[in-house]
Amino acid sequence: MIHPSEMISAYLDGELSWSEHSQLVDHLERCGRCTAELEQVQRVRAAVRSLPVLELPEGIVPEADPVVVPLRRQKGLWAGVAAAIAVIVVAIAALVGPDPGSVSIDELSSRFGARVSLDPAFGPAKVVVPPAVIDG
Amino acid sequence: MESIPLTWEEVARVYGRKIYNFAYRLTGNPDDAHDLVQEVLLRVRRGLASYQPGSFEGWLWRITRNAFLDEVRRRNRRPTSPLPDEVDRWGIASSEAADVEYSRISLGDDIQKALLELPYEFRESVVLCDVVGLSYEEIARAVAVPIGTVRSRIHRGRRMLKELLE
Numbered sequence: 001m002i003h004p005s006e007m008i009s010a011y012l013d014g015e016l017s018w019s020e021h022s023q024l025v026d027h028l029e030r031c032g033r034c035t036a037e038l039e040q041v042q043r044v045r046a047a048v049r050s051l052p053v054l055e056l057p058e059g060i061v062p063e064a065d066p067v068v069v070p071l072r073r074q075k076g077l078w079a080g081v082a083a084a085i086a087v088i089v090v091a092i093a094a095l096v097g098p099d100p101g102s103v104s105i106d107e108l109s110s111r112f113g114a115r116v117s118l119d120p121a122f123g124p125a126k127v128v129v130p131p132a133v134i135d136g
Numbered sequence: 137m138e139s140i141p142l143t144w145e146e147v148a149r150v151y152g153r154k155i156y157n158f159a160y161r162l163t164g165n166p167d168d169a170h171d172l173v174q175e176v177l178l179r180v181r182r183g184l185a186s187y188q189p190g191s192f193e194g195w196l197w198r199i200t201r202n203a204f205l206d207e208v209r210r211r212n213r214r215p216t217s218p219l220p221d222e223v224d225r226w227g228i229a230s231s232e233a234a235d236v237e238y239s240r241i242s243l244g245d246d247i248q249k250a251l252l253e254l255p256y257e258f259r260e261s262v263v264l265c266d267v268v269g270l271s272y273e274e275i276a277r278a279v280a281v282p283i284g285t286v287r288s289r290i291h292r293g294r295r296m297l298k299e300l301l302e
Contacts, residue, residue, distance in 0.1 A: 009291035013265065015272045037295075044294045044301065047247050048266040054160055056153045060173055061145075 003031065008038050012045055144181040147196070152177070154268055155200055161263045162204060164252045175203045193270065194277030201260065201278060250300035258293035265290050 007024045010016045016024065028035050155176050159169035179199050187195065251259055257279075264275045272290070276283040 006288050006291045009294055010272070010287050013272070013290070015287065040298050041291070041294045044298045045266060047301070048251070048262060048294075048297070051161065051245075051247055051267065053153070054157050056156050056173070057166070057170060060156065060170055061148045061152060061177060 003034050147180050148177050158268050161267050176200045197278030250297050258289050261289040262293040
């Protein structure tokens, strides 16, 4: 008896022609060996197909062409940078200035560009002014 | 006519995960899979401009397997690398290096380990069929072999897996 063994996987995958399908089904009814092989291959196939689908790790996609950043986002970015600089400047001024009590926030912001960070349109960044500066 | 993703970003979005899973199951570790996906996406990006309408998946998986085989060849050319007898196991022969690779398989269950034991052409066909979900015809186009060869490789690959898993 010829065993059409290599048809078994194609049968499971739905890749047999109609005539091949009929031929294999007829054979399986008469052949315990091929029926056993069918069951074994079916289990292996199911096992490989049960492997978890892995998600694409973040950052795996190489950088695309440079993207034009919308003006609003760009503005927000620079406002954030300005705010960070302003916070540092205010903190330094509070710590090492000759007379912190005499420095007003308006004066500081106009001098060092901190005004942008105080504008609510530029997002959540805020200037943290030490109490010594405000109270003075 | 087959519709294809229009841009490289869309290819990355639609096929990135499939390519990663193919790469991971073929190589057995996330770092190599990561590198392979990046290389494939870069090749897709370069190739899209000259892509001729046809079987997009066949084209994509041809690029993917070529990138994989190029990497295997590149590793095999390194003078300090062990020289495997065949294009197999991501170019790593049985050695301490292979043990290290095995230990890096984070999802290293028995099935993944058994897959790595298969000769490359059997592993490739099984993974393209059972992990990626390609038809035999698509695999034949991607691998550039007759469909009968694909049928044979998949069945023999599964039988080898059965032996390995017993």
